[in-house]
Amino acid sequence: MNLIFVLGGLLIAALMLASIVHRYQVHMAQKRMKIQRLLRGVDFEEGLLDRLSGCPFPAETRQLLQKDMLARYQAIRGVDRRYEGIDRLIGEIGQTLASPEVASQSHNILDKPHLQKVVDALGELMGFLQEGGLLNRTPAEVVREHVEKLGRQRAECVSRFHFTKAEQSFEEGNVHDALGHCNAIKEFLTDKGPNSDEVKALYDEAEALRKRISEHEADN
Secondary structure (H helix, E strand, O other): OHHHHHHHHHHHHHHHHHHHHHHHHHHHHHHHHHHHHHHHHHHHHHHHHHHOOOOOEOHHHHHHHHHHHHHHHHHHHHHOOOOOOHHHHHHHHHHHHHOOOOOEOOOOOOOHHHHHHHHHHHHHHHHHHHOOOOOOOOOHHHHHHHHHHHHHHHHHHHHHHHHHHHHHHHHOOOHHHHHHHHHHHHHHHHHHOOOOHHHHHHHHHHHHHHHHHHHHHHHO
8 A cells, every 4th residue: 555655656746747847848948939039130130231231321220220139139138148148249239339330321232133132121121120020119200210211221222323324334335224224213213212302303313314315315
């Protein structure tokens, strides 16, 4: 009889231990999943910033993303204080945010694949912000301001690239390509350009160049 009680006690203890182990495993799996989600957000934001090289990019939007990356790293530390390298990552992004930064004004897009990469990245970033992708709650007005500015930047990148190519083609006597670049500007701005005075000026500039090229071709 005593043996039965002992065996029964051992069985109950084993079941309790198995339950504890299972709960621990579930808890650890949930922690890993949460950390992975946070890291995917960081990877996405870093990838966007890398892909936007060569196009003017507002410093305040870059800082918005960097602050979100910092918040994600801090959230990871909240989930697992012993996560390898987390203090270093927090320190690095904090140091970056503390450094003065100016908006990038470079126009170094040299070919259409690079331009398309930049256009796609800006579109993804605008969608990310509009869909509430930031970890911390951000006022709708702030998000809207960033999205509108990014839309204007995208329009300017496309316009500057094609305008430069149109002038180069025209100087080389390739009227067909020159007109194609002018039309590419107008089509993009009509389809995806935000309704603003800056974008209207870019459209008018492209139309003026198209008209000048067409008139020159007609005279010859």
